Amino acid sequence: SIMPATLSAISNGARKGILFKGGVHLENLSHLKAIAFDKTGTLTKGKPEVTDFITKPGMDADEILLKTASIENQSAHPLATALVNYTKKRLNQTLLQPEELRDVSGWGVEAVLGSENWKIGKTAFFDQSEIAAFANGLEIQLANEGKTIVFIQRNKEIVGMVAFKDIVRSETKAAIKQLQDQGIYTIMLTGDSQATASAIAAESKVDQYIAECLPEEKVNHVKSLRDNYDNVAMVGDGINDAPALATANVGIAMGEGTDVALETADVVLMKNDLPKIAEAIELSRRMNKII
Ligand code: ADP
Numbered sequence: 001s002i003m004p005a006t007l008s009a010i011s012n013g014a015r016k017g018i019l020f021k022g023g024v025h026l027e028n029l030s031h032l033k034a035i036a037f038d039k040t041g042t043l044t045k046g047k048p049e050v051t052d053f054i055t056k057p058g059m060d061a062d063e064i065l066l067k068t069a070s071i072e073n074q075s076a077h078p079l080a081t082a083l084v085n086y087t088k089k090r091l092n093q094t095l096l097q098p099e100e101l102r103d104v105s106g107w108g109v110e111a112v113l114g115s116e117n118w119k120i121g122k123t124a125f126f127d128q129s130e131i132a133a134f135a136n137g138l139e140i141q142l143a144n145e146g147k148t149i150v151f152i153q154r155n156k157e158i159v160g161m162v163a164f165k166d167i168v169r170s171e172t173k174a175a176i177k178q179l180q181d182q183g184i185y186t187i188m189l190t191g192d193s194q195a196t197a198s199a200i201a202a203e204s205k206v207d208q209y210i211a212e213c214l215p216e217e218k219v220n221h222v223k224s225l226r227d228n229y230d231n232v233a234m235v236g237d238g239i240n241d242a243p244a245l246a247t248a249n250v251g252i253a254m255g256e257g258t259d260v261a262l263e264t265a266d267v268v269l270m271k272n273d274l275p276k277i278a279e280a281i282e283l284s285r286r287m288n289k290i291i
């Protein structure tokens with residue numbers, strides 16, 4: 001049977017916009033030592049915008065953009081959505097239909113379009129000497145500003161590069177600080193590059209970050225955090241985050257996240273409100289004292 005103190009904490013939480021899917025999660029939260037956060041959509045707004053679109057000199061930039069957007073139009077990734085929106089504003093042309101498409105989770109997309117082979121995704125998805133020849137270090141410079149970089153390849157030739165900027169939520173820094181004041185260690189996990197992750201981590205003031213994390217690797221990082229910190233929470237919003245949410249002692253989902261994240265999580269924050277995490281911990285600690 002459920003204790004009155006637990007029931008009261010659960011209903012208190014509900015009133016504050018924190019949904020606990022059971023008393024055991026409050027108990028676990030009260031013993032929390034570390035919290036891992038997904039970057040995109042969790043610490044940041046998850047609504048990236050294109051800031052730079054650069055193509056190889058002498059090439060038809062509009063054609064490259066149209067074809068890239070036509071491929072990304074088939075992907076549900078937030079970067080894909082941003083690129084399609086940018087293209088619709090810049091070009092007044094109907095998108096094309098790719099003949100083939102392969103979504104490579106954590107890396108990018110591959111497609112055949114107009115009998116050409118296209119590959120769009122993160123730097124590590126490509127031959128590094130070709131990247132260097134095309135960008136000459138510009139990608140590092142942009143990534144140091146916290147931008148996410150994506151390269152575009154057509155028939156084995158790098159033809160373009162896109163930079164996206166996603167804004168760190170206005171409440172992120174304060175929310176992280178509150179958790180640190182509660183004695184909790186904070187870590188950011190992201191599939192993004194080292195340079196981008198470093199810039200966002202510095203802005204958020206998390207204690208640690210792990211970059212270039214493939215979706216399946218997030219689970220392993222949460223496991224090793226559990227080995228080092230006993231009680232670990234994971235906060236995320238995406239389909240990709242669900243396995244890591246399930247692996248943590250407490251999985252916390254952003255209320256506007258994907259259905260899979262909401263279903264997998266033990267705790268749901270209504271309205272994506274990060275400061276609610278510290279409130280939830282406070283609530284759980286008070287409940288534990290009463291019990
Ligand atoms: P995160 O952990 O930041 O949410 P993901 O694991 O979803 O990131 O993706 C990691 C990286 O792979 C992205 O930063 C991007 O560079 C690349 N990527 C993934 N999907 C796409 C896509 N559809 N188009 C372009 N790049 C992509």
Ligand code: MG
Nearest residue numbers: 038040041238
């Ligand atoms: Mg995310």
